[in-house]
Amino acid sequence: MSAAADTTTAPGAAGESDFLQVNNLRMYFPVTEGILIQRKVAEVKAVDGISFTMHKGETLGLVGESGCGKTTTGRCILQLEKITSGEILYDGQNVAKLNKSALSEYRQKVQVIFQDPFSSLNPRMKIGEILAEPMRVHGIIPDARKRDERVMELLNICGLSTRFADRYPHEMSGGQRQRVGIARALSVNPEFIVCDEAVSALDVSIQAQVINLLEDLRDEFGLTYLFISHDLSVVRHICHRVAVMYLGNMVELATCDELFDNPIHPYTRALLDAVPIPDPTVESAREHKIVTGEIPSPMNPPPGCVFHPRCELAVDSCKQAVPEFREVKPNHWVACTEV
Amino acid sequence: MTELLKIQGLKTQFFTSAGTVKAVDGVTYDVEEGETVAVVGESGCGKSVTALSIMRLVAEPAGRVVDGNILFQGNDLLQLSEEEMRKIRGNNIAMVFQEPMTSLNPVLSIGLQLTETVQMHLGVDDAAARARAVELLGLVGMSDAERRLDQYPHHLSGGMRQRVMIAIALSCEPKLIIADEPTTALDVTIQAQILELMKNLTRDLGVAMIIITHNLGVVARYADRVNVMYAGKIIESGTAEDIYHNPKHPYTLALLKSVPRLDQPRGAKLDPVEGQPPDLARLDEGCSFRPRCRYATDACAASFPPTELIDGIHYSACFHKDKLDSPMKEAS
């Protein structure tokens, strides 16, 4: 059991009404064995009791190591997984309990931009069709001609020439395809977008263009982003608050400035140490404390604090007691007993 | 140090219905034994095709190396028979690809893919190959190595798949590893570990590495020498210090200014390189960076700027390389 279960108020920004509220979310995947008869032999604790809130217009960064549960958290919010326990409230409504029409509306309001712009676009559809399809499905613009006009508008908003409407995904560059992914998410007038490594696969110069685009769209349409990324420099640039995850747990949550200026959790510190800075002089002067040890398997996470096998500060009690996720300073939450 | 790899005037082209794609257009660089050389540049600029050309894996007849030499320990790889080249790939040069999901076979277990290469290289029995596979997975930091052998690529997260790829590359104990965006999709501690792992290997085993990346931080931390590539050509090269502190090409300068940095104040809008990289089937005789360049003049349209020595091993191909300010000066 994670200590987050004990927190009655989920960590969020003070004084803001909660737009998204995630309470003690758990997502366990069964591990099965056997060919004809599948037996459950273990569980992957992909997300193991995390809580946070977001307010409208906010960009929350979700960072952490590969397999720590970032994508799974995003998928749970998108209602792409049947969650094991906990609840997700969107605008006060439990999203697991939406009826058919409310769910369809939710699927329109909450969109996703994936990491891989290529595999997320249907290779047989022209860009214009890719952008028109969600509008048709959600009945947003029933008139085909008006839909086409909106497609042109979306291409413009995302900095793509309208000529691209007649092209196929394979005829475009990675940056252009990522813009199509963004345009497709925008096509249904969403309020909330899960950006899952949305700029990670892009080259630096194109990445800067797409980051600027995401920022402009946020300002223009009041969008709320859950910004999942492993690139801390990008997260620091675009996010208002940042949550750090490790092995299915949330270990630190603070405003962006606070998290980067005063990281508290040993894992967050290790993470920041690992970010290479594009300057060889700065790099050669830095001490590279690379966090050692293997990432434990989420099938068999360590007892107590999940970070203890790799933690420099670990004491004996860390091996048994799960550290409480507590507010060590106003709006700065940390799950560690030794700081 | 001894020279391990010497690429001279390499040209690789693809013959498509849209015309001839000049993917690699006169690339020259060296790699010394145990050295880490970075190739940075935007997608589509020819980094991977250069790497594939070295490995002789360019898909013919659509594409072909049309000019140049690739000397590996003094022998031109382009002159070897397919059989001799297969030996080079099995024993001397290994490649770690950009997309671990597409380069791992989705229907074969991790164990099978790893033991297959171990057996090919060492010619040992199943049990010994399995033991070596477990050892290799441990070396690349995978937990539950025994159990992992029976898993399939889709069971693993992106980072774990890339570790498997590196384990496979290491299994042949190579002299040179060509790593094509090996950590692009990974988070930082894993990236740091994997690069540190590769760095230690280069040092301890004397393995040289060509690292292809768009991450300027990775380059700054790990590379001895840097080649900046644009539209099929190396437009600037030098030590990491040369490139970062004294860039002499507008593209390098623009790249450095477009990345957010952890050690600089937050909030400023990023300054991207506007526009798109050019279509490599439609290059003219002028400088290919011209449409995106803030320093371009009429002279830049007339011919491609020659590569000229700045000092030491620092080279740049720009007519106006003396007019550039340093990135620090421009920022203030």
Ligand SMILES: Nc1ncnc2c1ncn2[C@@H]1O[C@H](COP(=O)(O)OP(=O)(O)OP(=O)(O)O)[C@@H](O)[C@H]1O
């Ligand atoms: N359908 C599934 N069945 C079994 N295990 C799964 C499934 N989906 C995810 N997992 C496991 O859950 C854990 C968390 O996965 P998730 O994809 O959320 O990680 P992540 O942090 O986004 O990783 P990455 O950065 O590599 O994409 C991993 O150990 C993963 O292997």
Ligand SMILES: Nc1ncnc2c1ncn2[C@@H]1O[C@H](COP(=O)(O)OP(=O)(O)O)[C@@H](O)[C@H]1O
């Ligand atoms: N099989 C192919 N057929 C036609 N063009 C190709 C092929 N493979 C690569 N190219 C082209 O060669 C250029 C360089 O590609 P590549 O080396 O893959 O770029 P990167 O720098 O991203 O690795 C691009 O313009 C690409 O479109």
Ligand code: SF4
């Ligand atoms: S609780 Fe203990 S093991 Fe966990 S992060 Fe804190 S000091 Fe380290």
Ligand code: SF4
């Ligand atoms: S040669 Fe001209 S166009 Fe090319 S990089 Fe230099 S200034 Fe710019």
Ligand SMILES: [Mg+2]
């Ligand atoms: Mg993920």
Ligand SMILES: [Mg+2]
């Ligand atoms: Mg490539």
